[in-house]
């Protein structure tokens with residue numbers, strides 16, 4: 001990134017190409033990211049910037065590459081092209097500042113471990129290989145569990161709790177990482193209403209502390225209540241911006257195509273008017 | 276060399292001929308019946324089945340000797356080995372269904388335990404009456420020295436039966452291998468079909484034990500099927516291709532080992548099969564490694580080229596060195612990143628296509644079409660010329676590339 | 680239980696236990712990673728590794744053999760990855776294709792090499808030779824305190840004890856990393872833990888354990904010890920720490936009971952000849968696993 005690059009001009013391609021350069025204060029800036037598993041891109045040339053202190057949503061149909069985008073941003077899967085900056089720094093340098101909540105299906109729930117153990121995994125990076133897990137570390141893990149309302153379940157095996165509770169454990173683990181940027185993959189998928197309230201409560205508290213939250217989200221009905229910004233993707237970036245101006249029927253239609261029932265869209269449009 | 280030619284045309288003596296024919300038929304049967312377990316992603320069960328024959332061999336020998344028999348009767352030994360192998364199969368199924376252990380752990384556990392028990396029986400036999408056990412160790416690595424006509428006959432009959440059953444049951448086995456839940460909704464008894472698949476593997480294993488031994492028979496059950504996968508996408512064809520690869524390896528391996536001293540048959544057969552496998556892995560036309568690597572590099576270049584042109588079209592700098600090199604090499608940009616005339620023209624075309632896509636995605640709410648908006652698929656691949664003309668009509672007159 | 684025990688049985692029992700534990704420790708992680716059969720693959724490719732090491736150096740000394748076997752394991756793992764990734768073949772079949780081929784190559788090389796002067800043959804490779812590892816210089820338990828006599832301990836014991844210590848140390852040092860990358864590889868990578876390297880390290884450790892054990896007890900026991908004790912242990916508890924402890928306990932008792940039954944069992948049936956201790960140890964570990972499958976408190980899968 002040479003400093004002489006002129007600022008992004010308004011693209012003559014509509015939304016197809018993003019800003020040449022993310023704002024300085026972006027917590028997570030992605031440039032021209034392309035990832036593919038086979039002979040078809042799962043994510044193509046996506047640019048995005050998520051600003052500090054906001055809760056942002058990544059929205060798109062199933063198979064749109066949302067999880068792939070997150071994983072590539074974290075360096076978990078290799079990218080074909082593109083660059084990722086975290087708080088203006090490279091991924092390698094900023095790794096300690098990122099927390100991650102994977103999609104819950106990606107884990108072996110039969111693994112012999114307890115809820116508290118899993119939360120303590122969030123401390124592993126700080127502990128290094130041989131650092132001892134102090135009583136303080138334990139207390140910290142327990143406190144994170146308490147914040148998601150699961151303190152009483154600390155000693156259960158991870159497979160013996162409900163889906164919503166598992167999701168909370170993952171969130172508690174990310175909290176234990178004490179990260180400035182939290183990436184969550186469908187944290188509300190398949191959870192009960194109580195868990196959903198608990199999770200969004202925690203996320204909003206994080207925002208109050210100046211943390212940045214980016215979540216893949218699938219429920220269009222709650223976007224307005226939960227999020228400040230939104231990135232619409234379907235392999236390519238469709239639109240990005242504040243929820244108020246970007247979460248529009250046209251953009252949704254462009255993202256979901258025929259997949260989104262028109263009735264659903266008009267419902268959302270009504271909500272649109274209500275605001 | 277001449278010995279090889281002689282052996283190849285079955286002129287190298289009675290024993291060599293029996294071995295070559297037997298190995299060829301066995302290889303064909305193993306390839307064919309190994310196909311479905313491989314497609315069902317359970318290839319390594321055959322490893323457990325093969326190792327689980329050992330205690331059966333030992334037990335059968337002990338029993339036959341105890342009741343005054345010869346102990347080396349091939350049919351008796353085969354019956355014993357089939358019995359313990361079948362027990363092992365059922366136990367694997369029971370463990371992975373009834374406990375939280377996964378199938379691979381169950382396979383490994385049965386394999387290790389049964390093989391250990393088999394070794395115990397072999398040492399018991401060693402203690403029983405020295406000398407009489409001669410030959411049982413041959414079941415570990417196989418031996419061709421004492422191959423009899425009846426051994427070849429057993430392989431021929433048993434092998435043909437296994438191929439026949441595989442062919443007859445190819446449809447249910449294909450469905451179960453492809454999607455067992457769906458097979459269940461069609462009314463197939465998935466558990467039985469699975470057991471049948473493994474039963475076929477078991478029969479090939481026991482008839483091949485004496486010739487190639489229980490460790491290397493596994494290779495003949497797995498390698499031809501894996502190699503065949505590179506040449507076809509159809510399961511029925513795969514049966515025959517795997518059969519031919521297995522048959523060719525068996526025959527060639529036996530011929531090779533007959534044409535030189537100190538060449539053990541079993542390992543040579545396996546190495547021939549492995550050679551065919553490596554060839555397939557590297558050079559197969561569609562799934563081969565070379566083609567895949569070549570395609571991947573081409574794909575990566577396409578992505579970078581496209582992204583570079585998109586950046587040019589938007590008057591953005593090209594950020595990545597590889598992209599820049601690529602476009603420079605094609606004469607689309609100068610090394611300092613400024614586009615050439617050709618580059619501008621291409622960028623203008625891409626910009627136009629992007630606009631066409633925008634319009635198309637508004638008109639066609641059909642995800643089958645708009646789902647191909649992945650940045651790489653040319654719009655001409657998705658829409659006909661007149662449809663594109665209509666898109667252009669809606670776009671208004673073409674905007675020439677901005678050359679300010 | 681006097682001088683004779685120390686002379687004839689103590690060393691084999693110790694070697695059996697140490698081998699079993701060295702294999703069971705990495706086995707715990709292998710079965711949780713659904714890679715149980717890597718142990719199977721490794722125990723097959725140890726043979727070509729050793730033969731090649733012998734061909735290159737001309738001696739059957741320990742260092743080259745260990746290196747050869749570990750090298751063969753690495754080659755096998757690399758090839759399996761290549762076949763899996765580039766060929767798009769499922770892991771089990773890729774493994775099966777590679778290790779059987781390498782085993783066949785090992786048998787062929789062995790057959791074509793003059794190994795009559797050294798102790799290297801397939802049967803020995805499979806069954807080991809636990810019973811022959813006696814300590815005739817010992818005169819009783821007090822010999823354990825006599826440095827001069829201790830120096831005559833069989834090399835195999837020293838070797839496997841060293842390897843077992845290394846495996847234990849590696850398990851302890853990398854405990855957290857192993858645990859997290861086994862449970863949730865994506866999260867481990869997001870933390871910056873080199874999950875791929877760790878997976879490879881685990882396999883190499885398993886290979887080293889396998890080859891050290893193989894030297895004394897043969898490869899059958901190696902396959903069984905990688906899987907049976909950890910699998911039985913998994914059915915006893917829902918905590919990894921406890922599972923590993925159980926697996927060590929099961930490995931130890933398999934080795935001890937197996938050796939005793941092999942040595943004394945035939946006598947109870949009135950037969951003078953002993954049976955293979957390695958085979959018996961493997962069988963006992965299987966029986967323990969069978970009991971765990973029937974009665975283990977955590978035997979059933981959570982839904």
Ligand SMILES: Nc1ncnc2c1ncn2[C@@H]1O[C@H](COP(=O)(O)OP(=O)(O)O)[C@@H](O)[C@H]1O
Pocket residue numbers: 037042060061062063064065066067068069
């Ligand atoms: N590990 C993988 N191997 C091959 N293809 C994959 C893999 N993971 C995802 N895909 C494919 O990539 C596309 C994007 O997947 P994903 O990022 O999971 O989508 P989303 O999270 O938006 O539902 C899908 O078409 C999916 O089938």
Ligand SMILES: [Mg+2]
Pocket residue numbers: 066067068103185
């Ligand atoms: Mg997803």
